[in-house]
Amino acid sequence: MSKARIIPFFNYPALFYQQEEKFISIFKDVCSRGAYILQKDLVEFEENLKKFLDVKYVFGVADGTNAIILGLNAAGIGPGDEVIVPSHTYIASAAAVALVGAKPVLCDIGEDNLIDPASVKEKLTQKTKAIMPVHVNGRTCKMDDLRDIAQQHNLMIVEDAAQALGSKYKGKGAGTFGKFGTYSFYPAKVLGCFGDGGAIVTNDEEIARKVSLLRDHGRDERGRVITWGTNSRLDNLQAAILNFKLQSYNEDIKRRREIAKKYDESLKSIKELTLPPSPNENQAHFDIYQNYELAADRRDDLKAYLQEKGISTIIQWAGVPVHKFIELGFNEILPKTENFFERCLMLPMNVSLSDDDINYICDSIHFFYSHNKIN
Numbered sequence: 001m002s003k004a005r006i007i008p009f010f011n012y013p014a015l016f017y018q019q020e021e022k023f024i025s026i027f028k029d030v031c032s033r034g035a036y037i038l039q040k041d042l043v044e045f046e047e048n049l050k051k052f053l054d055v056k057y058v059f060g061v062a063d064g065t066n067a068i069i070l071g072l073n074a075a076g077i078g079p080g081d082e083v084i085v086p087s088h089t090y091i092a093s094a095a096a097v098a099l100v101g102a103k104p105v106l107c108d109i110g111e112d113n114l115i116d117p118a119s120v121k122e123k124l125t126q127k128t129k130a131i132m133p134v135h136v137n138g139r140t141c142k143m144d145d146l147r148d149i150a151q152q153h154n155l156m157i158v159e160d161a162a163q164a165l166g167s168k169y170k171g172k173g174a175g176t177f178g179k180f181g182t183y184s185f186y187p188a189k190v191l192g193c194f195g196d197g198g199a200i201v202t203n204d205e206e207i208a209r210k211v212s213l214l215r216d217h218g219r220d221e222r223g224r225v226i227t228w229g230t231n232s233r234l235d236n237l238q239a240a241i242l243n244f245k246l247q248s249y250n251e252d253i254k255r256r257r258e259i260a261k262k263y264d265e266s267l268k269s270i271k272e273l274t275l276p277p278s279p280n281e282n283q284a285h286f287d288i289y290q291n292y293e294l295a296a297d298r299r300d301d302l303k304a305y306l307q308e309k310g311i312s313t314i315i316q317w318a319g320v321p322v323h324k325f326i327e328l329g330f331n332e333i334l335p336k337t338e339n340f341f342e343r344c345l346m347l348p349m350n351v352s353l354s355d356d357d358i359n360y361i362c363d364s365i366h367f368f369y370s371h372n373k374i375n
Ligand SMILES: *Cc1c(COP(=O)(O)O)cnc(C)c1O
Pocket: 063, 064, 065, 066, 089, 090, 092, 093, 134, 136, 160, 162, 163, 183, 184, 185, 186, 196, 197, 198
C-alpha cells in the first residue's frame, strides 16, 4: 500500500500556481489595455477555437447554459416544440429547452450511459423538433444512429458538448455534427477559465448571424439594434486566459487519457466495478475524460472508505437524474438511468494528479473490495 495522502477531487489553487506568472502577466496585459468586452483577445480565441474544431463560426458567450439557450433560440425552437434530451445530464441541458418555451422530453441511456437511440425513437411525437445528444464525461454519443433518426424524421441535432471539447466521433469533433454545438468553460471543465464562460459553434450562416445578434443586445456590426437580444458575451479577460490554455490543451487531454489508462489497467480486475471504456478500446470514440466515472457495487461504502483515506470522490449531479426532479413535472420511469445513478461514482481526474496519487487511489479501492467481502 502506498503512503497516505490527501487527494482533493479538484485542485483549483494548484492549477493557478502551476502557471501563476503567466496568468498574472495576462491579467496585466488585458487590464493595462482596458480591454474587457468584445476585444481582440476574444476574437483571437474564437479564431483559434475555429481552427481547433474545424468549424466556420464560433462565438464566446457567458456560459455553457446560455450557449444552449442562444442556440435553441437561433434555431427557432420555442413554444409547441419538443426536444429529446437524455435524463443522464446536467439540469442545464433540459433547462435551456424549457427556458426557450419548448418542452424537454427526457429519454433513457444505453449501455454506454449516453443517450440511447432506441429510447429516442420511443419518445418521438409530431411535435419533436430536435434531438440533443449530450457527450457526458467527454465520451461521444452514437452519432451515426442519431443522425439517421434525425434525417428520417426531419429533426435537428443540437449538441450539448459542454463536457467534450476535443472529443471525437469517427474523427469529427463533438459539437460539430448538428445545427449547433455548445461548450462550457466552467473552471472544472477540461478547458476551464477563472469563472463562467462558454461557446457556441455552428457551420450554419443563419444560426451564426442570429447568435451574434442575440449575445449582444440585438446589435449589428454598426451598433444598431435590429432584433431583441440579451447580454451573453464571454469576458475578454477570460478569453485571454482560455486562449493561452488552448495552446497546451492537447497535452492536457493526453495526460487525462494516460490517467484513464492507469485507472483501467489497475481496476479492471475488480469484478464489483464497471469501468468506463479505456482510451483505445474503440477507435470510433476519442474521449477527453472530462470525468472518470465508474459504476460500483456498494458505492456509498466505497465513497466513505475513500474519504477516510483522504481521497475525495463525487457522485455526479448529487445522484439525481433530471427526470427525478419531480417539482419540474416529470413522472417518467427510465430504468437504465435510474440503475446507473445508484452505482455511479467519479474518481479524481485532472492534470494536477501525480502517478503516485493514482496508485494510491487504486490501491485503496483494491483494499476496500478485498477486505470488505460480502459472503
Ligand atoms: C457544465 C455543463 C453545462 C453548463 O455549463 P455552464 O457553463 O456551467 O453553464 C451544460 N451541460 C453539461 C452536460 C455540463 O456538464
